[in-house]
Amino acid sequence: MIEFNHVYKSYDKNYILRDLNFNVNKGEFIFITGPSGAGKTTTLKMLIALEKPTHGAIKFMDTELQNIKPKDIPFLRRKIGFVFQDFKLLPNRTVFQNVALGLEVSGIFGDVIVKNVTEILKAVELFIKKDEYPQNLSGGEQQRVSIARALVQNPQVLLADEPTGNLDEDTSKIILDIIKSFNNKGTTVILATHNKNLIRMGRARTIDITKS
Ligand SMILES: Nc1ncnc2c1ncn2[C@@H]1O[C@H](COP(=O)(O)OP(=O)(O)OP(=O)(O)O)[C@@H](O)[C@H]1O
Ligand SMILES: [Mg+2]
Known part of the structure; x- marks a missing residue:
């Protein structure tokens, strides 16, 4: 469903991501990890065409994101829910x-x-x-509201950027269980997370972008 092939990304002269390669299958749950500044947020931003790769190819379903036209971006984003780090x-x-x-x-x-928002707020236990x-x-x-907002359109893909950022371990587990x-x-x-506890709790395939 998603393919990163020899992706490089620099904002100025320095490359943040070098030769990043990974695939994600439909229905899969994966973690993207790496220390602060490694390029996790940048990796997710490239998937919603907020950033373009400097070199290399990113395929999302049938779309080659390195070549996406501005008019096709809203259509892409309708398929993707994004939970922002902040x-x-x-x-x-x-x-x-x-x-x-x-x-x-949309x-x-x-x-x-009314129907869809009620349903999703109940699912994240925030209707009250x-x-x-x-x-x-x-x-x-607030993090659960942000997840509900990303999921209310029933997207095919959810990108969650450090969704348990400043939360304690019990609350992080609740967020992880909802996702x-x-x-x-x-x-x-x-x-995307640098939180090793979360990755341990999640038991899913983990891609370290500093090593891929
Ligand atoms: N718009 C930008 N212009 C210039 N440099 C940027 C821009 N966005 C990010 N960077 C730089 O790219 C690097 C990777 O940033 P990114 O936000 O992807 O890291 P991250 O892995 O998500 O870090 P964190 O765990 O702290 O959220 C950082 O050094 C950052 O300063
Ligand atoms: Mg980040």
Whole structure:
């Protein structure tokens, strides 16, 4: 489903990623790991065409991302849910409205929004907080809103960038279990983290981008 072939990436003269090669199969759950600054976020950004590889090829389903045209990018992003490292929740919108935004950008409104947002908020056990604003939520709750927003469109692939960033071990396990439950229902998952405990708990194939 996803193929990195001899991918190199530099922002200036220095290469962050050198000859990165890996494949992800449909339905798989994989970890991408490496120390801070290794290029994990950059690797995920290339998958949603926020960055392009400097050399090499990245295939996502039938699309060669190194050649993607700007007009095709929204279509690509509709297939992918992205959980950002820093949440990126909108402070002046409620939990419900933040998650609904994931559907509104795809042109979905009305009853379908209410049904889908309700369903996903229940799945992450946050329906009770639907009318709260992000600043009134704990870190783990904000992270679950961010996961709900990424998953509400029922994407084929979920990219989760350090989704347990500053959370304690028990809360991290809850987040991991939620992501795994969606993987069990068919969503392909790529989870980027430097957290060795999380990787140990997750028991999944792990790609160290500094060694690939
Ligand atoms: N837009 C940019 N312009 C220039 N350099 C950048 C840019 N984005 C990232 N970098 C650099 O690329 C390197 C890799 O960054 P990246 O965010 O991918 O690392 P990471 O593995 O996700 O790290 P962390 O674990 O801290 O999140 C870093 O040295 C960073 O400073
Ligand atoms: Mg990062």
